[in-house]
Amino acid sequence: DAKTTQPNSMESNEEEPVHLPCNHSTISGTDYIHWYRQLPSQGPEYVIHGLTSNVNNRMASLAIAEDRKSSTLILHRATLRDAAVYYCILRALSNTGNQFYFGTGTSLTVIP
């Protein structure tokens, strides 16, 4: 299983940008990088995903290193509602699966 490494926790002030790093040095050429977040007592929520190029959507931006061994999720202006556990996941496609392997994620605290 391809693995990811994230810091256990991070803090950010409200309305400031947040950069959440993820290392995935064993990524293979066909692995997609997905980010999900999980608010307390809820199911994981899709944030963004990419393969090689940087991606933007209404929630966040994803910056992928040129060698793809790391990526960064960028929240442009943190709000209190962004306090959650953020998971960086490698999606390995195969004949038998579309499995997501969750690590322990980064717990983001947003300070008012």
Next chain:
Amino acid sequence: NAGVMQNPRHLVRRRGQEARLRCSPMKGHSHVYWYRQLPEEGLKFMVYLQKENIIDESGMPKERFSAEFPKEGPSILRIQQVVRGDSAAYFCASSPIIYRVPDTQYFGPGTRLTVL
């Protein structure tokens, strides 16, 4: 378009009883996944199903656990003779097929199982 639905949201069972967890995927999604989350831990993949087929059950305990996704109706995760260690949140996710490849997974709110 309703999201992934799971019921019940909370389930309490005594040791030795059976637990049945249901998952209705998003409309148009034919792939379902079950994950388990123990307290203070990340999600662990259990099983991946398409309609009437189990594609990958490598994360499912060999005994007492089974899953199905019938042609009609929701996917069911069944735990027989529950033990206290089965207490966890169980999440279901579904995904569409895009260009014949299963795509992004969308998660339900989970079922929180408590075994007394």
